[in-house]
Amino acid sequence: MQGVDRIETPDERTVRVVMKQPTATLSQWLASYHLPIISRKSDATQPIGAGPFVLKTQERGVALEVEAFPKYYRPGLPKLKGIRAIAYADENLRVAALQAGDVDLIEYVPWQSMETISNDPKLRLDATDGPFMYLLFNGTKAPFNDARVRKAVAHAIKREDIVNAAFFGRGSPLTHLPIVDSSEFFNPDLKDGWKYDLTLAKKLLADAGYPEGFRCSFLSTAQYGMHKDSAEVVQQNLAAIGIKAELNLPDWATRVTLGNRGQYDLAMGGTAADNNDPDGLANLIDGSLSPSYVRSFGVRLPKIEELLKAGRAEFDPAKRKTIYKEMESLAIAEAPVVGLAWRSQGYAMQRDVTGFKNLPGALSFNSGLTFEETAVG
């Protein structure tokens, strides 16, 4: 929100947010969980918003309880009297709690359990491709300062293996920029931009002056299985074109620090965009932004930076589409990051839970918004 210039309230029922620069995505940001509209009478323990529930009790690190707000502005809603949200750190216990009937709904269904849950007549799985895995590069030194080497890596990965090994088949290969196919900004003719092509990968590597490959460091983390498993598949695939990647698997906190400082050649990333607008990609590929563990380190592509800026300032949907298409085709050629796999993001619930819906793509994490329509039994 540092882009906000000033906020005006010309009358009782109008708020005008004036940005320093034209920002087409402002409405998306205002709909985000991270930007709730609350009363000035709120305090840290009791935020006053306009939602369907009010906070009842809070046990730090254990559970959170909300109850229906009787004067909610939509009559008849929410359907639930209240919700008790319990923190289960262990994914397997989360599934066990659902199967044992302790809870009605769970988030973050572990991929290895999706099959069992789908086959259980008492349960229902609602999954969507949302978050994704991708590769990042250190562009401040050889060899990954050369776009041909980055592109060679992009064409050397067998993405089905990642989907199978890390996500038990629950996901899909990602051979372009992470724009979901249900988005109006999805470009069908670019969708195979980074498809697996060993000959092309070897040729690109030879063109860049590495016909025999090279050694490099590869940063991931052992704290999250998906990061480790994906990295191991990539390591094997790279070996096939002569790139010997040496894995570094510290805990997540160390991974973040090393990433922010650019202490790696190649790194594994995993994230979800904040919303389904392609401007969210700037977070991953805009090299003019500050160094971050979610972006490649020091990969500057001025044309892409310009297009991202233009897309943000453009309000005409058709023109935005053209801008982002050009941006994606450039990104596929220059590979500032390399897409690997979509991962399925699932919610699972008892059969008698109705009204809850997993929102598509990046919005999956905001599915709690559908709690106002949710009912049990």
Next chain:
Amino acid sequence: MLYYVVRRMGVAVGLVWFVATFVFLAIHLVPGDPAELLLSQGGVAPDPAAVADLREKLGLDQPLLQQYAVYLTALLRGDLGTSLLDDHPVASEIALRLPRTLELIGTAALLAVAVGLPAGTFAALRAGTASDRVLSTLAGIALSIPVFVVGTVAILVFAQKLRWVPAGGYVQFGRDPLHHLLVLAMPASTIAVGLGAIIFRMTRSSVLEVLGRDHVRAARARGIAPARIIMHHVVRNALVPVVTVLGLHLGSLVGGTVLVEYVFNWPGLSGYLVRAVELRDYPEVTGIVLVISILFVLLNLLVDLLYAVLDPRVRHA
């Protein structure tokens, strides 16, 4: 005796200071910046200016020696500081969670003693027979299965298949006493499996050793009833090493129940510590480790003093 107690207390205080310093240095030297991590939740790439601001606000921009001085001064006042995440006082969170861990360990110890002690005595009295061999083999198996396997299998069988108990979690005693005991049963039993096996083995060998002593033979010669010999002359004497072993194991369990707490979602101290390390929440990490080490040192002190009471030779050593 007084000199002995004072000397032991002095060593205990020194130990606690050493642990406090060591933990402080260790957690600060491990890579990973709490300010960066706090602002990076959910894959966000934070603005470097915001990170710098937060570092300043949390005092993380100060030289390490100065941070250490601040930490130690606060510690002398009994102040463990507040969480970097939400400013929640570390001491009150420990006060909330420590009793839960102690309850878990205490229940496990009761179960372990209730099973291990009679079984160990029984096995010793029938040493070499088939029943002794069966019990010893069972104890060997119980000792070698990791707690997370016992826990996971218990959840699968009792919660998912039979649906006798909930699959972990926690409910305050005041909210629902029966439910509280129900969710306590599985994690406590899981810890008790290994602990019971240790007590069984210790009791068995200790009872065997005492059985061979002269005073037992003399008691037999005097024609005292066998049951009385076992209760008064054997088990009582055999208890000393068993209590020592139990005491030491309980001490290490205070910080070592992390796997059980994790598997059963029991919101105790160990799980809190792991989360604090992951987030590099320095005050939380140092506070929890300090409390655990104080408990450990106190427990050892108690054992040492107990020795001194039992054996006058120790006092002058």
